[in-house]
Amino acid sequence: xxxxxxxxxxxxxxxxxxxxxxxxxxxxxxxxxxxxxxxxxxxxxxxxxxxxxxxxxxxxxxxxxxxxxxxxxxxxxxxxxxxxxxxxxxxxxxxxxxxxxxxxxxxxxxxxxxxxxxxxxxxxxxxxxxxxxxxxxxxxxxxxxxxxxxxxxxxxxxxxxxxxxxxxxxxxxxxxxxxxxxxxxxxxxxxxxxxxxxxxxxxxxxxxxxxxxxxxxxxxxxxxxxxxxxxxxxxxxxxxxxxxxxxxxxxxxxxxxxxxxxxxxxxxxxxxxxxxxxxxxxxxxxxxxxxxxxxxxxxxxxxxxxxxxxxxxxxxxxxxxxxxxxxxxxxxxxxxxxxxxxxxxxxxxxxxxxxxxxxxxxxxxxxxxxxxxxxxxxxxxxxxxxxxxxxxxxxxxxxxxxxxxxxxxxxxxxxxxxxxxxxxxxxxxxxxxxxxxxxxxxxxxxxxxxxxxxxxxxxxxxxxxxxxxxxxxxxxxxxxxxxxxxxxxxxxxxxxxxxxxxxxxxxxxxxxxxxxxxxxxxxxxxxxxxxxxxxxxxxxxxxxxxxxxxxxxxxxxxxxxxxxxxxxxxxxxxxxxxxxxxxxxxxxxxxxxxxxxxxxxxxxxxxxxxxxx
Numbered sequence: 001x002x003x004x005x006x007x008x009x010x011x012x013x014x015x016x017x018x019x020x021x022x023x024x025x026x027x028x029x030x031x032x033x034x035x036x037x038x039x040x041x042x043x044x045x046x047x048x049x050x051x052x053x054x055x056x057x058x059x060x061x062x063x064x065x066x067x068x069x070x071x072x073x074x075x076x077x078x079x080x081x082x083x084x085x086x087x088x089x090x091x092x093x094x095x096x097x098x099x100x101x102x103x104x105x106x107x108x109x110x111x112x113x114x115x116x117x118x119x120x121x122x123x124x125x126x127x128x129x130x131x132x133x134x135x136x137x138x139x140x141x142x143x144x145x146x147x148x149x150x151x152x153x154x155x156x157x158x159x160x161x162x163x164x165x166x167x168x169x170x171x172x173x174x175x176x177x178x179x180x181x182x183x184x185x186x187x188x189x190x191x192x193x194x195x196x197x198x199x200x201x202x203x204x205x206x207x208x209x210x211x212x213x214x215x216x217x218x219x220x221x222x223x224x225x226x227x228x229x230x231x232x233x234x235x236x237x238x239x240x241x242x243x244x245x246x247x248x249x250x251x252x253x254x255x256x257x258x259x260x261x262x263x264x265x266x267x268x269x270x271x272x273x274x275x276x277x278x279x280x281x282x283x284x285x286x287x288x289x290x291x292x293x294x295x296x297x298x299x300x301x302x303x304x305x306x307x308x309x310x311x312x313x314x315x316x317x318x319x320x321x322x323x324x325x326x327x328x329x330x331x332x333x334x335x336x337x338x339x340x341x342x343x344x345x346x347x348x349x350x351x352x353x354x355x356x357x358x359x360x361x362x363x364x365x366x367x368x369x370x371x372x373x374x375x376x377x378x379x380x381x382x383x384x385x386x387x388x389x390x391x392x393x394x395x396x397x398x399x400x401x402x403x404x405x406x407x408x409x410x411x412x413x414x415x416x417x418x419x420x421x422x423x424x425x426x427x428x429x430x431x432x433x434x435x436x437x438x439x440x441x442x443x444x445x446x447x448x449x450x451x452x453x454x455x456x457x458x459x460x461x462x463x464x465x466x467x468x469x470x471x472x473x474x475x476x477x478x479x480x481x482x483x484x485x486x487x488x489x490x491x492x493x494x495x496x497x498x499x500x501x502x503x504x505x506x507x508x509x510x511x512x513x514x515x516x517x518x519x520x521x522x523x524x525x526x527x528x529x530x531x532x533x534x535x536x537x538x539x540x541x542x543x544x545x546x547x548x549x550x551x552x553x554x555x556x557x558x559x560x561x562x563x564x565x566x567x568x569x570x571x572x573x574x575x576x577x578x579x580x581x582x583x584x585x586x587x588x589x590x591x592x593x594x595x596x597x598x599x600x601x602x603x604x605x606x607x608x609x610x611x612x613x
Contacts, residue, residue: 001024001026001047001068002023002024002025002047002048002049002050002068003026003028003030003047003048003049003050004020004024004025004027004028004030004050004051005028005030005036005039005040005043005049005051005052006020006027006030006052006053006054007030007032007033007036007051007052007053007054007126007127008030008031008032008053008054008055008126009031009054010029010054010360011055011160012216014054014055014057016052016054017029017341018061019498020050020052020061020063020067021062023060023063023067024068024438024547025050025067029054033098033099033126034097036051036095036097036099036278037095037096037099037128039602040091040092040095041092045085046085047085047087048067048082048084048085049068049082049083049088049091050080050081050082050083051080051081051082051091051095051127051128051130052067052079052080053079053080053126053128053153055079055125055153055154055160055195056078056079056080056151056152056153057150057152057153057154057163057164057167058077058078058079058149058150058151058152058163058167059149059150059151059167059172059175060144060151060172060504061149061169061172061173061175061349062077062144062149062151063077063178063445064082064262065077065144065146066080066082066143066150066263066292067080067082068262069142069144069207069262069264070084070262070263070264070265071142071424072084072140072142073087073089073138073139073140074084074090074091074134074139074141074142075141075142075143075144076127076128076131076134076141076143076192077143077144077146077151077542077569078125078128078151078152078153079125079127079128079151079152079153080127080151080390081127081128081134081141082131082153084428085564087139090137090139090482091130091134092128093137094131094133094137095126095130095135097430098126098129098130098133098307099131099278100561102179106329106526107504110603111558113240118334125153128153128281132210132566141203141526147175147179148170148176150163150166150167150170158191161368161441164289165317176260177198177199177202177260178198179259179260180195180197180198180256180257180259180260181256181259182255182259185358186351186352186356186357186358186359186364187351187358187359188358188359188439188560188574189252189350189356189358191369192307192358193248193249193252193358193364194252194283194610197249197252197253197256198256198260200253200256201253201256201257201261203255203259204257205257205260205261205285209257210257210263210268210426210560211254211255211258211261211263211264211265211268211272212254212265212267212268212271213273214250214253214254214257215250215251215268215272215275216271216275216362217250218247218248218250218251218253218254218275218279219247219278219279220276221243221246221247221250222243222244222278222279222280222282223279223282223517224243224281225239225240225241225243225244225246225247225276225283225286226240226282226285226286226287227286228243228286228287229283229286229287229289229290229368229373229500230285230286230287230288230290230293231290231293232289232292232293232294233290236290237290237368237369238368239366240283240286240287240290240365240368240369241365241366241367241369243368244283244361244364244365244368244369245361245362245365246288247279248358248362249359250434251275251276251279251357252358254268254272255272255341266598267599268542268596268601269536269540270536270598270599272527272593273532273536274532274533274536274594275308277368277528277529277532278356280309280357280361280524281306281528283364284302284305284306284377284517284521285300285302285521286511287368287373287376287377288301288302288373288521289517290373291373291374294372295418296372296373296374297516297517298373298374298377299517299521300505300509300517301374301378301381301504302377302521303508303517303520303521303524304377304381305377305380305381305503306501306524306525306528307497307498307501307502307505307524308381308384308385309384310497310501310524310528310531310532311388311494311497311498312384312387312388312391313532313535314417314493314494314497314531314535315340315388315391315392315395315491315494316391317417317493317535318414318417318490318491318492318493318494318536319395319490321413321414321417321490321538322406322410322413322484322489322490323406323410323415323490324409324410324413335516340352340500345546345564353386353387353390354387354391354392355383355384355387358429359568360383360384363379363383364380366377367379368378383449389583393491396488396491399487399488399490400487400488402487405485406485408483410485411483411484411485411489412483413538414484414490414492414493415480415483415532416543416544417478417493417531417534417535417538418476418484418492418493418496418540418556419493419496419531419534419550419555419556420476420477420480420550420555420556420557421550421551421553421554421555421556421557421558421559422551422553422554422555422558423473423554423557423558423561424473424476424477424480424555424557424558425477426477427473427474427477427478428477428480428481429479431474431478431481433481433482434478434479434480434481434482435478435479435481435482437486437487438486438487438488440479440482440484440486440488440489440492441479441486441489441492441495442486442491443475443478443479444475444476444479444491444496445491445495445497447471447472447473447474447475447476447479447499447505447599448472448475448476448495448496448498448499448502449499450468450471450472450475451465451468451469451471451499451503451560451564452468452498452499452502452503452506452520453468453473454467454468454469455502455506455507455510455564455567456502456506456508456509456510459510460507460511460512460567460572460575461567461571461572462568463566465507465564465567465568466561466564466565466568468564469557469560469561469563469564469565470502470561471541472499472560472561473557473558473560476496476499476556477557479492480492492562495555496556497528497531497556499560500527500554500556500559500560501524501527501528503560503563503564504520504523504524504579505517505520505524506562507520507563507564507567507575508520508575508579511567511572511575511576512572513575513576515580516572516575516576516579519576519577519579519580519583520579522579522580522583522584522587523582523583525583525587526583526584526586526587526590527586527590529561529587529590529591529594530545530549530590530594531551531585531593533590537581545590545593545594545597546593547560549589549590551591552589553586553590559582559586562582563579563611566578566579566582569570
C-alpha cells in the first residue's frame with residue numbers, strides 16, 4: 001500500500017485525488033506544511049509515501065512515472081515527490097527542515113515560469129522544495145523523462161487553464177504505449193513485433209497479468225517448441241518454428257508490460273535475464289534430438305552454437321564493463337561509429353548484421369520450418385561467427401586507438417568475470433606481479449588454444465590434453481596476476497570461456513560414444529548459466545557470486561583440468577557418465593545459490609534490458 005499526502009487547499013474541478021487513487025495511493029489531505037509533517041509521521045514506515053501539491057496539473061502517466069516506479073528510492077516531477085521505505089528517513093528529515101525554515105503556511109506567490117515559458121519549480125510548493133532539499137543532501141532523486149507529458153504547478157488561473165489545454169492536447173495513453181517499447185531495438189523487433197506486441201502488453205496489464213507470468217509463458221512456449229522440434233518430423237519442425245516466434249512475441253511483451261505498468265521486480269529481472277538463454281539453448285537441444293531421430297547427429301553443431309553464442313555475449317559484457325566508467329574516450333573508431341549512426345539506414349544494417357535475438361530467432365524459426373536441423377545450425381554458426389568477428393574487431397579497434405584510464409571497479413568486474421578458481425590463485429601467488437601490457441590477452445589466448453588443440457587433435461585417453469590443461473592453468477593465472485586495466489584485457493574472460501567450453505566439446509567429440517556430446521552439452525549449459533549469473537549480479541551492482549561457490553565449482557581452470565584428467569583415466573563410456581554427473585553437480589550448486597540470491601530481500605532491484613531484441 002502507498003500513501004499520498006496532497007498539500008494545500010483543494011482546487012475546484014481537479015481530478016488529482018482520483019488520479020492518485022487510480023495509481024493505488026491512499027490519499028490524505030494536509031492544509032499546510034505542518035499538517036503534512038504530522039501526516040507523514042503517521043504513515044507506517046514500510047509504505048511508499050508521496051507529497052503532491054494540490055494545484056498539480058498533468059497527465060496521470062506523468063504521476064505514474066514519478067510515483068510508482070519501484071526501481072528508484074526517491075523520485076520527483078514538478079509538484080510531486082515520493083520516497084520508498086528505504087528513503088523515508090531522508091524524506092522525513094527534509095520535510096522537518098523545510099517546515100521549520102519556511103513556516104507552516106504555503107501562501108506565497110508561486111515562482112511562475114522561466115524565460116521562454118519553460119516551467120520552473122514553484123517557490124511555495126512544498127513537494128518541489130523537498131525535492132530540492134533531497135538533492136542538496138546528496139539523495140539521488142530520479143526525475144523521469146516526460147517528453148510531451150505535462151507536469152506543472154500553475155501560477156494562476158490562466159496558467160492552470162493553459163496547462164489543462166496542454167494536457168488535453170497530448171494523448172496520455174499513446175505516450176504510455178510508445179514508451180513501453182525499448183528505445184533501441186533490432187530491426188525485426190521494431191518493425192515486425194513491437195507494432196502489435198505493445199497492445200498485447202496493454203491487454204495483459206488490464207487483466208492483471210504480471211511480467212513474470214508472461215515471461216514464464218514465453219519459457220513454456222519455447223520449451224513446447226523444443227519438444228516439437230525433438231519429434232524429428234516436418235510437421236513438428238513447422239510447429240516448432242511457429243511456436244518459437246510466438247515465444248519471442250511473449251518475450252518482447254513481458255518487458256513492454258513491465259515498462260507499461262512499471263511493474264519491475266527483483267525476481268522479474270532474474271527471470272528475464274536467464275530465461276532467454278534457457279529458451280534458446282533448450283531449442284538447440286530439441287533440434288539435435290529431432291535430427292537424431294532422423295539419423296543425423298548434430299550434437300556437435302548444437303554445442304558449438306551454444307559455445308559461440310555464449311562467448312559472443314561474454315565479449316559484450318566484458319567490453320561494456322571495462323568501459324563502464326572509463327574517464328576518457330578519444331577513439332577515432334568510436335567517432336566514426338557515431339558519424340555512421342547519423343546516417344539512418346546504416347543504423348539498421350549494423351544492428352541486423354550482429355544478429356540480435358530478434359533476427360536470430362526469426363532466422364532459426366524459418367530455417368527450422370523449411371530446412372533441416374543441420375542446415376539450421378550451419379547457417380546459425382556462420383551468421384554468429386561473422387557477427388562475432390565484426391563486433392570483436394570493432395571493439396579491439398576502439399580499445400587500441402583510445403586514451404582511457406580504467407578504474408578499480410572495472411578491473412574488479414573483469415576479475416569477477418574470469419571465474420578464476422583456487423588453482424589459479426595458487427599459481428598466482430608463486431608467479432608474482434604478472435604480465436605487462438598486451439602480453440596478458442596474448443598469453444591467455446596461447447594457453448586456451450593449447451588446451452583446446454591438445455584435446456581436439458589427439459586421440460581420446462592420451463596424456464597430452466592433461467599437459468595442455470596444466471599449461472592453461474599456468475597461463476590463465478599469469479593473465480590475471482595483476483589488475484586487468486590494459487587496453488585489451490577485456491578479452492581475457494571470453495578467451496577463458498572459449499577455452500573451457502571448447503575443451504569439453506573436443507574431448508566429448510573424440511570420445512566417439514553415443515551420449516558423450518549431449519552430456520557435454522549439459523555440462524556447458526550448467527557452467528554457462530553460472531557465468532551469465534555472474535554477469536547479471538555485476539550489472540545489478542551486487543558483485544560476483546560468493547567465493548565458496550567459485551571454489552566449489554573449481555573455477556574455469558580447475559574444471560578444465562578435471563575434464564582432461566577424467567578423459568585420460570576413464571574409458572569413453574565412463575567419461576560420458578562422468579560428464580553427466582559433473583553437469584548435474586554443477587547445475588545443482590549454481591542454480592541453488594542463484595535462486596537463493598535473486599529471491600532474497602538483499603538482491604538488487606534492477607530491470608535489465610538484456611540483449612537488444
